[in-house]
Amino acid sequence: MELHPEIANYIELMKAAGFPAMNSLTPSTLRELVASSPRVPGPEMARVTDFEIDVADGAIPLRLYVPEGEPVAIIDFMHGGGWTMGSIAQSDAACRHLAKATQCLVISVDYRLAPEHPFPTAVEDAYTALEWISGNRSQLWEGGDLPVIVAGDSAGANLAAVLCILARDRGGPRLVAQILLVPSTDGDIEAPELAAFDSPFLNLPEISWFFDQYVPDRETRKDVRFAPIRASSHADLPPCYIVTAEHDLLRSHGEAYGRKLAEAGVPTMMCRYPGTVHSFVTVNAAFERSQQALADIAAFIAGFARR
Numbered sequence: 001m002e003l004h005p006e007i008a009n010y011i012e013l014m015k016a017a018g019f020p021a022m023n024s025l026t027p028s029t030l031r032e033l034v035a036s037s038p039r040v041p042g043p044e045m046a047r048v049t050d051f052e053i054d055v056a057d058g059a060i061p062l063r064l065y066v067p068e069g070e071p072v073a074i075i076d077f078m079h080g081g082g083w084t085m086g087s088i089a090q091s092d093a094a095c096r097h098l099a100k101a102t103q104c105l106v107i108s109v110d111y112r113l114a115p116e117h118p119f120p121t122a123v124e125d126a127y128t129a130l131e132w133i134s135g136n137r138s139q140l141w142e143g144g145d146l147p148v149i150v151a152g153d154s155a156g157a158n159l160a161a162v163l164c165i166l167a168r169d170r171g172g173p174r175l176v177a178q179i180l181l182v183p184s185t186d187g188d189i190e191a192p193e194l195a196a197f198d199s200p201f202l203n204l205p206e207i208s209w210f211f212d213q214y215v216p217d218r219e220t221r222k223d224v225r226f227a228p229i230r231a232s233s234h235a236d237l238p239p240c241y242i243v244t245a246e247h248d249l250l251r252s253h254g255e256a257y258g259r260k261l262a263e264a265g266v267p268t269m270m271c272r273y274p275g276t277v278h279s280f281v282t283v284n285a286a287f288e289r290s291q292q293a294l295a296d297i298a299a300f301i302a303g304f305a306r307r
Contacts, residue, residue, distance in 0.1 A: 001274045004276060004287070004288065004289055006284075006288060007275060007277055007289070010283065011200055011201060011277070019033075021203075022082075022209065023205050023208070023209035027084050027113075027116075030084070031113075034081075034085055035089070039090070040286060042094070042285065044096075045068075045096055045100075048064065049066075050062070050088075053132045054128075055125045056124060056125075058112070060109065060112060060129065062109055062110065063092070063095070064105065065096055065098075065107075065108070066105055066141075067099040067105075070143065071104050071141060072147075072302070073102075073105070073148065073149050073176065074107065074137060074140060074146045074147070074149065075098065075099075075104045075105065075107070076109065076129065076149065076150045076151065076160075076163075077095055077098065077107065077109065077151050077152060077156070078109050078111065079152070079155075079156045080153035080157070080181075080182075081113075081154070081156075082154070082155050082206075082207075082209075082210030083119075083122050083155045083214035084113055084114050084210055084213040084214060086113075086155075091108055091153070092108075093285055095108045097286070097290075097291075098151070101294035102294070104149070105140060111159070115216075118214060118216070119215040119223075119225070120223075120225050120226075122155075123159060123162055123225045123226075126162075127166055127167075127170075130148075130167065134174075147304075148173060148175055149176055149178065149304075150163050150164060150178050151181070152179075152180065152181065153181040153281065154181070154182050154278065155184060156181075157181050157184070158226070160179070161185060161257065162226075162228050164228075165228055165234075177238050177300070177301060179240075179241050179301075180240060180243065180254065181279070182278050182279055182280075183250070183257060184250055185227065185254065185257040186227045186230065186253055186256070187211070187227040189204065199248065200247055201279075202248070202249060202277070202278040202279070207250070229257050229260055234263075235264045235265060237261060237266050239267040239268070239300075239304055240267070240268045241271075241300040242271070243293050244270065244272045245272070245273055245276040245279075246272055246273065246274050246275060246276055247275070247276065247277045248276070248277055248278040250278060251272065258270040269300060271293070273289050274289075275289065
């Protein structure tokens, strides 16, 4: 199927603006360029609060989004950006849309970025944040201890998937669901089907560059904390909703992971959204396809949040 008109227009605007190949830039230059790009604001919230939590050797920012009405759960959200760029500011609109669509509190986690903070810093920052969120639920919402869901986009979806495995294996927080938007799930990006995939947004050289920033050692890319599909078992993980994009090079990563979860008995739903590209939901959560994905995620969450 061809690109959805809204997404095709977005790609054309990027081309017209002369946005360079991401792998042609330094991490700092890429961050500056992305941070200076215009962003569409998200919906109003009842409350938005910024705060910090302590992590190993430092502290990281978190941002809490409280929608109008009674929340049904807390979503622990990790932004995308190849573990190398992205921030709570850049994912602000997407988190607002997510909170409104799902009727959940959303906490956006500003984990530290590579290459200054290589693997496994992002994982451990995210896990520390998850423990803090789970342990402070009554402070986050005075109405009681809401169930916790992990979610993320792209690299953030990779972290969300890994958190589920670590929480199981470390005897950590109980999670009622995981929401994975266009996840990276394996360290192997040399498969023939990837090389042959013609992606209009996020190509193989760019993905390779992001991998090199975060996990430069090829052998380390087999670590389950980077490649959750390589876990020895996927049993007893929380129910999962996986969003994949038709025109996304990492589509096969998400769909292969969904099959692994289903084979292990994990309640799993996957949806490949036609006419879309990588990270379409967070690129612009107001896109028609993005709104459909958010509605589908909300319906999925409604089935687990009060269990």
